[in-house]
Amino acid sequence: MVALKSYYVGLRDSAFQFPRPSGADNYKRRNTKWRSPRAAVIPNFHLPMRSFEVKNRTSAEEIKVLRLITAIKTPYLPDGRFDLEAYDALVNMQIEQGAEGVIVGGTTGEGQLMSWDEHIMLIGHTVNCFGGSIKVIGNTGSNSTREAIHATEQGFAVGMHAALHINPYYGKTSLEGLVSHFESVLPMGPTIIYNVPSRTGQDIPPHVIHTVAKSPNLAGIKECVGHDRVEQYTKNGVVVWSGNDDQCHDSRWGHGATGVISVTSNLVPGLMRELMFGGKNPSLNAKLLPLIEWLFHEPNPIGINTALAQLGVVRPVFRLPYVLLPLAKRVEFVKLVKEIGRENFVGEKNVQVLDDDDFILIDRY
Known part of the structure; x- marks a missing residue:
């Protein structure tokens, strides 16, 4: 008690005491309505809670014009944690070679193997390091509407420019349920809807997209069904990105797609940019098709993980x-790199055929 008393006396006698208001000041304070400090108000900026206000400084229109978006790979350390140094280097290579956006924690980035803490941290890290140079699109979709809402709130709160949302998978739902699911997340900010029936087990039909397209936050759809579906949307003013690297050239130049959300651009971003910006180029497309076919010989991201490890860009660490x-297939990749030209690939090390023992497979992470 003696110690506390002496501490209180010290505070009372301190030079940092607040001045006591006079009688007139007391009267003013009792009869003046409290106002929030003006310095704390940022015009046109709101936390992304569930309302119909604008949620961040990025509009859907800024997302709609992106032609090359890389579904970025997430590298790991030998203990299974994120290798942020390798990740930053890979994102920087994308920026230097012309990618305009990255999908963080998508299928390629193995968001399905992340905790939500890891997921949101990586989105925030990407925004913090690269958000001024490239659009950061966070995969905050889920088969649970509750989780999708919560993750999207968090993603916009840490600064992502747009969200990527898949339709509810495995449990699936009705078409009315799809509409309700997307309408629950669209008010939060710019959104790309991702249709990949081979993974979700359910196609998102055009009726659903045209219904939710009434929202100004729908930037467009990543479509994996094919050219006819792409054209069905583009003729009706819906922005589409090809979700199939092997079809993206023809979708872009023959069917009205805005661009591609690409796995292959992890490896050759400069060539993929040329494919999306340089006009029809069937010879370049044909040159890249064997690489694309190789990448998808097994389900993504097995191919891209193996390729980036062989290029020395990431450690050969896999999360099971x-x-x-x-x-x-690893020997075949070395031949593909030589045929396309090592200078066109990310990284600076020589491509190698790694031994089985060079790879680390982690089952607890």
Whole structure:
């Protein structure tokens, strides 16, 4: 008690005491309505809670014009944690070679193997380091509407420019349920809807997209069904990105797609940019098709994980259930790199055929 008393006396006698108001000041304070400090008010900026206000400084129109978006790979350390140094280097290579946006924590980035803490941290990290140079689109979709809402709130709160949303998978739902699901997240900010029936087990039909397109926050759709579906949207004013690297050239130049959300651009961003910006180029497209076919020989992201490890851009670390491609495919990749030209690929190390023992497979992370 003696110590506390002496501390209180010290505070009372301190030079940092607030001045006591006079009688007139007391009267003013009792009869003046409290106002929030003006310095704390940022015009046109709101936390992304569930309302119909604008949620961040990025509009859907700024997302609609992007032609090359890379579904960025997430590298790991030998203990299974994120290798942020390798990740930053890879994102920087994308920026230097012309990618305009990145999908963080998508299928390629293995968001399905992340905790939500990891997921939101990586989105925030990407915004913090690169948000001024490239659009950061966070995959905050889920088969649970509750989780999708919560993750999207957090993603916009840490600064992502747009959200990527898949339709509810496995449990699936009705078409009315799809509309309700998307309408629950669209008010939060610019949104790309992702249609990939091969993974979700359910197609998102055009009726659903045209219904939710009434929202000004719908930037467009990443479509994996094919050219006819792409054209069905583009003729009706819906922005589409091809979700199939092997079809993206023809979708872009023959069917009205704005661009591509690409796995292959992790490896050759400069060539993929040329494919999306340089006009029809069937020869370049044909040159890249064997690489694209190789990448998708096994389900994504197995191919891209193996390729980036062989290029020395990331450590050869896999979170299970993903495993490396077999030796014959690794040898084939070295040949593809030489045919396309090592200078066109990310990284500076020589491409290698790694041994099986060079790879680390982690089951607890």
